[in-house]
Amino acid sequence: MELRHLLYFQAVAEELNFRKAADRLFISQPGLSRQIKQLEQELEVQLLDRNRKKVQLTTAGLYLLEEVDFLINHLETVKVQLKEIEAGKLGELRIGFLGSAANHILPSLLAKINVHESGISTSLEELSNGVQVELIQKDKIDLGFVRLESAPEGLEMKSVLRDTFSIVIPEEHPIQSQDFQSIDQFSKESFILFSSDYSQYYYDQIIGICRDAGFFPTIRHKSVHALTIFRLVEQGMGVAIVPSSLKEGYKLKVRFLEIPNIRQYTELSVIWKPDNRNPALSRVLKLI
Structure with a gap:
């Protein structure tokens, strides 16, 4: 088994099509098929189920693909590190x-x-x-x-x-810091939240803060970027709950009110x- 066998297998496993994989590798389709067959014979396992309609990975093939991805990525890292070392x-x-x-x-x-x-x-x-x-x-x-x-x-x-949570509101919002006692004061507002794609655990914490205050937030917009969320708050599209440390680094027309007396914190x-x-x-x- 040589490195080329693994590279060829990786291409076929990703494309699930011998013709496309051969084009990607700049070799002939029959030649690619022979290389994959050699690899299967060397390992004594079937890596691919293939017929005229489709190509699928066997259980062994799925496992090998993960390992090959790791090996190839590691080799690429070694190449980068060698260049860095050569450069002193x-x-x-x-x-x-x-x-x-x-x-x-x-x-x-x-x-x-x-x-x-x-x-x-x-x-x-x-x-x-x-x-x-x-x-x-x-x-x-x-x-x-x-x-x-x-x-x-x-x-x-x-x-x-370890960080607390704050609610972000437009600069001209009528509730001032001295008036803020509980998140339920914003229960009728629209909310702009970090998407669950950002962090499902974090998203669940935000929902938990609102539920503990006795309401479920009306979610109008979601984003994975803080700046987008703050821009929407600035434009009066809703309010947001974010880690308090995010108030640093942004010069926008919004205010941060740290939420008091809640059990949630973020790390x-x-x-x-x-x-x-x-x-x-x-x-x-x-x-x-």
């Missing part, structure tokens, strides 16, 4: 993050990296919780800043910020895969 650097750290991490936590970490690990470069990408978990599991990113109830299987998680956590072999990760985890 310690490597690159790929970081995923939620927008709320960009206000304080992430800039603070990057500042520490610049001072204590100046040989490490970073690649940053704003991603949802679910996408970060998936990419960390596949070794496509090294570190993630998420809001999750618990660590996904196979990953480690550490809380880096921003960092997650990583313990067996990730990127040398930059272990050095940065010490700073965290």
